[in-house]
Amino acid sequence: MLLFSSCIVRSPKYSTLEQVNTLKVGMTRAAVEETLGIEPYNIKEVTDSGNTYIYVYRVKVRQTIGFSTQPTNGKEAIGKYMQMAVSYTKDERVRSMESCILCPDNLVTTSRIDVDKVLLFVTVTLPVLLVFFGLK
Numbered sequence: 576m577l578l579f580s581s582c583i584v585r586s587p588k589y590s591t592l593e594q595v596n597t598l599k600v601g602m603t604r605a606a607v608e609e610t611l612g613i614e615p616y617n618i619k620e621v622t623d624s625g626n627t628y629i630y631v632y633r634v635k636v637r638q639t640i641g642f643s644t645q646p647t648n649g650k651e652a653i654g655k656y657m658q659m660a661v662s663y664t665k666d667e668r669v670r671s672m673e674s675c676i677l678c679p680d681n682l683v684t685t686s687r688i689d690v691d692k693v694l695l696f697v698t699v700t701l702p703v704l705l706v707f708f709g710l711k
Contacts, residue, residue, distance in 0.1 A: 588613050589656060590632040604628075604667040619660050619675070627662040629675060 590611040597610055607630075608614055615628035633656055639649030658675040 588616075588631070590630060592632055592634050595630075595632045595659060598661075598669065598672060600669050600671065602669045604663055604669075607661060607669060615661075616658070620662075623665075625662060625664045625670060627660050630659045630661060632657050632659060 590613050594611050598607060602610075611630055611632075613630065616631045617629040618626065619629050620627040634654040636652055636654035637649035638652045659672060660675040661672050662670045664670050
């Protein structure tokens with residue numbers, strides 16, 4: 576059971592870059608959250624003129640072999656988490672959006688089971704157990 580617990584992955588709720596690219600200046604906060612499918616992750620700033628919230632999204636990367644880096648080869652994979660600061664006016668309309676490079680990388684995560692790790696665990700452990708019990 577202890578080994579099986581290593582198959583649990585922790586990750587924050589996040590949106591995708593495609594969803595982020597559909598956001599427009601002037602959208603309402605409710606429309607932004609509906610488009611992204613998530614609520615703000617954190618509050619960055621509260622002022623008299625409006626608020627700035629942090630949303631989390633994830634980028635895509637290309638996995639390639641080091642000596643074979645062409646513009647279109649490799650396998651597309653999910654990349655790292657990014658934070659985006661969205662500033663709203665007092666009436667909760669988007670004033671500006673930017674990737675939050677200066678935001679601390681302290682994302683609180685939720686747990687879920689990584690199916691690939693479970694499958695790897697079973698395919699490695701099961702034959703070993705069968706051999707062990709078969710020898711007795």
